Structure formats: C-alpha cells, structure tokens
C-alpha cells in the first residue's frame with residue numbers, strides 16, 4: 573500500500589488548490605456571514621469535474637477513485653469546509669449510492685445531470701427523532717399500485733435547500749426496521765415533498781442544512797434505488813466510503829489552521845521575540861503537524877482499501893474519528909495561538925474552529941465511530957452493556 577499520490581492525483585490537488593485560492597478564498601467570510609453559496613460556484617465546480625469525481629465517464633463523470641475524492645475534499649476544506657461538505661455529500665453519498673445501487677435507467681437519467689451540476693444532490697437519512705440509531709427511521713413508504721406513498725420527516729439534510737434530487741430512506745417493511753428500509757430517488761418537484769427553511773448553524777454556515785416533510789408523496793416504482801428493503805444496507809456501505817471523504821474535510825480544516833498558526837507565530841511578537849521563538853508554541857505547532865499527518869495517513873489507508881475493492885468499516889471509522897478530533901484540537905489550538913485576535917469573526921481560525929466541531933457530529937458521531945471500531949475489535953458476539961444499540965451500526 574502506497575500513501576503517495578500518483579501524478580494524476582497530484583495534478584488534481586494543484587488544480588483544486590489553485591481554484592480554491594483564486595475563486596473561493598476571497599469570498600469565504602462573506603459566504604459564512606450570508607450562510608449561503610452562490611450558484612456560479614457550483615457551475616465552476618462542475619466545469620472542473622468536481623461534481624462527478626467518481627462517476628463513470630460513461631455517465632459524464634471524471635471516473636476517479638476515492639483517494640482522488642479525498643484530495644478534492646482536503647484541498648477545498650483548507651479554504652472553505654462548507655464548500656467541501658456540499659461537494660463531498662453530492663459526490664460520495666448521492667452520486668456514490670446511485671452509482672453503486674442504481675439500475676441502468678437511473679444511472680443514465682441522473683448521473684450526467686449530477687456530474688454536470690445541472691442537479692445538485694442531497695442524501696436524507698436522519699430524522700427529527702432518529703440520528704445515531706439510523707436503522708430505526710420512522711418515515712414510511714407504503715406500497716401502492718405502481719409505486720409508493722411516503723410520509724414522514726427528515727432532519728439536517730445537507731444541500732437540501734439547493735438540491736434538485738434527493739436520495740431518501742423510508743421503511744418499506746415496518747416489521748423489520750433496519751432490514752426493511754428502502755432508498756428512493758426523488759426529484760425536488762415531486763408533489764408532497766416540502767423543503768423547510770435553512771437551519772441557523774454554529775459552523776458550516778455556508779453549506780445549507782434543511783428539514784424535509786414528506787406528505788402523502790406518491791412516487792413511481794422506478795424511483796426505488798437498489799433492492800426493496802436493502803436501502804439501509806446500501807447506506808452503510810456508502811457511509812464506509814463517504815466517511816473517508818468526510819475525514820479528509822477534517823484534515824483540510826486542520827491544515828488550513830496550522831498554516832495560519834505558522835504565519836502568525838512568525839509575525840506576532842511578545843516579550844521582544846516572535847511567538848515562534850517560544851518552546852511552548854513550537855511544541856504546539858509540532859503536535860498539530862504530527863496529528864495532521866497521522867490523520868491523513870488514516871484517510872489514505874482507508875481510501876486505498878476501498879480503491880482496492882476491499883471493505884474498510886473499521887478503517888473508515890478510525891480515519892473519521894481521528895481526523896475529526898484532530899480538526900477540533902488543531903483549529904482550537906490555532907485560535908489560542910492567535911490570542912484575542914483569534915476570537916474575532918474576521919479571522920479564518922475563528923470560522924474553522926466552528927466548522928471543525930461539526931466533524932465530530934456528522935456522518936456518525938465520534939461515540940458511534942468508537943462503537944464501530946470496538947465492535948470490530950471484540951466481535952459482535954461480545955456482550956455489551958444493557959442499552960447498547962443494536963448491531964446494525
């Protein structure tokens with residue numbers, strides 16, 4: 573297993589870094605304040621192939637692998653984690669699940685639109701009463717002549733405001749919660765799909781997050797994505813992949829904060845010396861750098877497993893929890909190093925600290941990641957404390 577990027581991936585990193593510094597960096601503060609991203613940004617992302625990174629070229633995508641996706645996520649997140657989150661969910665979750673589970677007709681209909689940015693995708697599993705225990709969703713899809721009728725609620729759906737397409741999960745067999753869930757591809761203009769207002773968030777503000785209401789929403793049987801009652805199993809497989817791209821966002825956040833901290837410690841003087849002369853500061857910078865490298869290596873290992881066609885449930889969870897906690901530690905440390913100035917809204921380190929906290933919550937919290945890892949260590953048959961969640965996590 574090699575952890576070096578190949579020449580194509582290195583080129584990709586340079587292209588995305590250049591784009592992010594020219595076209596995103598000047599606007600990050602304004603987009604964070606406005607809590608939105610402009611439409612033109614998505615057009616430009618599409619023209620660079622960043623909205624169909626892993627989509628088969630036969631359907632208009634760039635046909636790259638998951639390691640390449642982590643490069644995109646890290647490079648975008650160095651500058652703006654909200655953009656990286658929007659792009660990562662669209663690619664890794666929505667394009668990912670349609671590519672993996674869709675039939676030929678669904679792929680032909682939707683992947684070219686997603687890869688070209690004509691349609692942005694959202695992936696809707698979480699519900700108001702069900703987050704970590706995702707196998708217990710309550711949204712129902714009742715079978716009717718020619719299709720299904722969906723009723724229920726979704727919560728915290730990234731890209732949900734902008735999306736033209738939703739991958740939605742609903743119970744098709746209420747007798748068997750996690751083994752009775754199916755996935756559906758639902759276009760935005762479907763009658764009965766109500767998109768709620770944007771949530772007012774602590775961080776990741778420019779990435780839109782909305783609730784959805786499904787009210788007697790009729791969909792045809794052609795919207796079923798993958799096999800009936802196997803949607804949740806597909807979701808778990810997709811999350812094993814998407815968490816790696818998500819972890820790369822955390823790495824990017826930490827890299828951006830360390831770069832700011834390095835610059836600041838060499839320009840700010842106290843006690844007659846630059847901050848970088850003080851050992852306490854130097855050691856902090858050293859620890860930040862070491863944690864970032866370790867996080868990136870975990871990301872690359874998990875991506876390499878996926879790219880080799882192997883499973884990576886434990887490795888994805890390890891990359892995700894370690895990278896998320898690295899992002900929080902490094903981004904918080906960077907604020908500390910900036911002193912009072914780090915506490916001002918004008919500073920990028922302030923925004924990154926808010927953005928970083930989300931990395932410990934989204935796509936499975938750090939507690940859930942530890943649950944996944946420990947189950948792999950101990951085996952599913954090992955007794956757990958009463959009240960432990962069921963084994964589908």
Ligand SMILES: Cc1cc2nc3c(=O)[nH]c(=O)nc-3n(C[C@H](O)[C@H](O)[C@H](O)COP(=O)(O)OP(=O)(O)OC[C@H]3O[C@@H](n4cnc5c(N)ncnc54)[C@H](O)[C@@H]3O)c2cc1C
Nearest residue numbers: 695696697698702703704728729730933934935936937939
């Ligand atoms: C900005 C944002 C964007 C999001 N985007 C999406 C999206 O696009 N699509 C989507 O489907 N979802 C999305 N989510 C939802 C996200 O995945 C959930 O918030 C997350 O999985 C946690 O679920 P919850 O918020 O319901 O917390 P809960 O599950 O209620 O957990 C609350 C706390 O209890 C802990 N906990 C729960 N169970 C256990 C246990 N057994 N042992 C120990 N601790 C436990 C959790 O770790 C957490 O700390 C998003 C969330 C946010 C905030």
